[in-house]
Amino acid sequence: MGIKYPDFDRKNQDGYDGNDKNYYYRNLEKTKSSLPLVGMHECDVCIVGAGFTGLATAYFLRHSGLKVSLIERHNAGWGASGRNGGQLLPGWSADMDYIAQKYGTVYARCLWDFSVEGIDIVKSIISEHKVDCDYKSGACYLGYKEKHREKLKLYASKISEDYNYNIDFREGNDVAAMTGTDFYSSAVFMPEAGHLDPYKYILELTQILKQSGITFFENTPAEKISGEDESYIIKTPNGIIKTAHIVLCGDAYLGMLIPELRQKYILSHCNMIATNPLENQDIIIPRDLACCEYTIFMNFFRKSADGSLIFGGGDALMPGVSLRHTRKKNINFLVQQMSTIFPSLVHEKIRYKWGGSMAVTSSMLPNVGEVMPNIFYANGYSGHGFNNAHRMGKLLADSLLGKCKGYKVFEPVENKLFHGYGQWDRSFLAMGMMFERLKERFWN
Template sequence: MTKQTSYAGDGEYVESYYAYSANPAPDRPHLEGDAETEVCVVGAGYTGLSAAITLAEKGYQVCVLEGAKVGWGASGRNGGQIVNGLNASLQSFRKRYGTATAKFVASVVQEGGEIIRDRVKRYEIACDLKDDNIFAALNGRHMQDLEERVTVWESYGLHHQELLSKDQMRELVGSDLYVGGVIDRSGGHMHPLNLALGEADALESLGGVIHERTPALRIDHSGDRPVVETPHGRMTCDTLVLCGNAYLGSVVPTLSWRVMPVSTQIMATKPLGDELARELLPSDACVEDVRYILDYYRLSADKRLLFGGGTVYGGSTPSDIKAKLMGNMTDVFPALKDVAIDFAWSGNFALSFTRVPQLGRLGDSTYFAQGYSGHGVVGSHLFGRILGEAIDGDRSRFDVFAKMPWVPFPGGRLFRVPYSTVGSWWYALRDRLGI
């Protein structure tokens, strides 16, 4: 058995609803001995798999090294929501980087969801893919923010979003909590771990190789050919792609301190049955509200409510996830006050200070992407493709993001957690006061 890094334990999935309902998957062997490949990808989450598929489709020899199992991290634990856009708004991109950059970002914000749909169809991935996501407003200020969002997106030619009045919202979401919202017809939701497992199968069908339980212990990217050292072997490659994101750890210190791990929590109710499920979510869309610390939820294929929210800066797991989330869930759906919770789990995403994903190179032959800041489902698929394009010789889109400056967290590594915690308290207070 391969020695494991502390973040992954024995490499098995956490006890989540997704692991419980995962499609059958092979147990892929760890790397044994010395090997070589054209492209080595570290991390079998969405970014790594997206980059690997992009390159394998172009004929490259690709090998993926995964410290645990495919989709073990955020890719197999997230809310399963296809929410278009990056964490930073189009308004933020325009203000920080100018009109031309904002226009470019607007041209790609829906591409991640398109990649998911294309691959699900092309490779026949069974992941319960459904259409539509809803943004929910709890007060007048939230509604103004959503109205501005729709106006800005339409100014860039993006017309898939529709404003919802309170009555229209009530027809789609069986809750009296909201004053209105927006529905995005190009959004959607799916089983995130099964998507990752299906993408791994797709990569292997293209000739790619995946080694599970193969954590990177040391990476040398100083020479012409990067080398990844693992517990039982070494991988030498022409090009290295680092896609560990929140779980890359200290293997590459120059990257790890650029982002901060943040945990979010999800729980799954018992199956609710068709009638109650229809009462709660007649639209069967996924939903997230627009608070700074938001709630997000949707129905699973077997009619459970999957309800998530909360953040813990630094990436620790709360001692009682059910207690942390239950009050928020019953605020939305009082009928679930006494419902049984079958699963509750936590997982980390990588937060960047600017909320803009970080894309770049270390030397000439090592590429990386990280810092999706809670919007990784679509962002990771997009950035994986852009990484693949750059390695294949087209750096036009890669260079736009790579040139965006990253900003360190105030207070550095020691004080970034308390700084961010205090900031979150302030924005949560604004949400409660509706200002």
């Protein structure tokens, strides 16, 4: 009989439907998707998933001489890559102190440099190809309690000294001048970080790749992989792909394509809201920075190019509560949080609200490897994937080209398996969040 795996239903899994209004999709009707695959297609490399990891992998393979194809269940950037806060920040969701304590200072420096290189890659792509994505330099982590101040001051000192990174601690009036609110009392400022419109970036990067000879098939989900070694077949609804190498880049949206990978992460959810363009744009975040709270359950926000405020935060899902009900509750909570931080926006109309899923690992660091010969994968950025996915794309491309087994960089990372193939995700998530809340309240 074998194992019966649970079905993967993306709409039910996300709790999001056609009524969602993603700010980044406001001009979607002006874009043209690639045609779906019909019939048989052959290539040297097939990348599954057209988010940051998949697109970056294709980018670093574009001059390799290999025939590279990319398939996407929906359209490029449909998942977390096209729904996120647009913040380009160094580091990982795992705290750097935790990484240094568990894996050593040398390895912590390796992972920090990896992350910063990801930022450099994004900036390089924007500069080299003149990508119009509303990029702005500058970001800050924020604190509103005395214990946050102490942690931020220590963080700035350690990151500057241990990792030689340009970072500056701020407090008092300097913080209000950066953010336009007196809600926060401390901050660290990172001039080399930044923010941008992730979906505009994805659309332009997709065109760059197409012009480089990369073949795209959108609205083409991978349903089954069969074969071995350098002779694999990917079945899709209306065709098949024969390929020697596969790179799995679906992250939270890969589903049960490779069941054992589905045990390496749980799904967490993030919600976003956006206002109309603000009337007094210079008052809110006058320095035009990406802002993120330095807490476990953080709010993050920035202004878009048209002066709208984009504001986001994560869910605390409880077992037995429907995702859609939880989402509505959390959207309302985000509106309350926004109004608390910026009292002048208490009556501001929320024009857009949307959200999506992200893959979270036990260590908050990604899973990377070769699940079968010549089938590579990367997932589990745990909410910090923009820059790290770009550097990961280079790592995967280098591994595939035989330059190095780059994915072995992540071999020391210890990620526990989550049993149930997704059935217990909400329970695992609720327990994990409860533990983190206790830590934040009593120990941190």
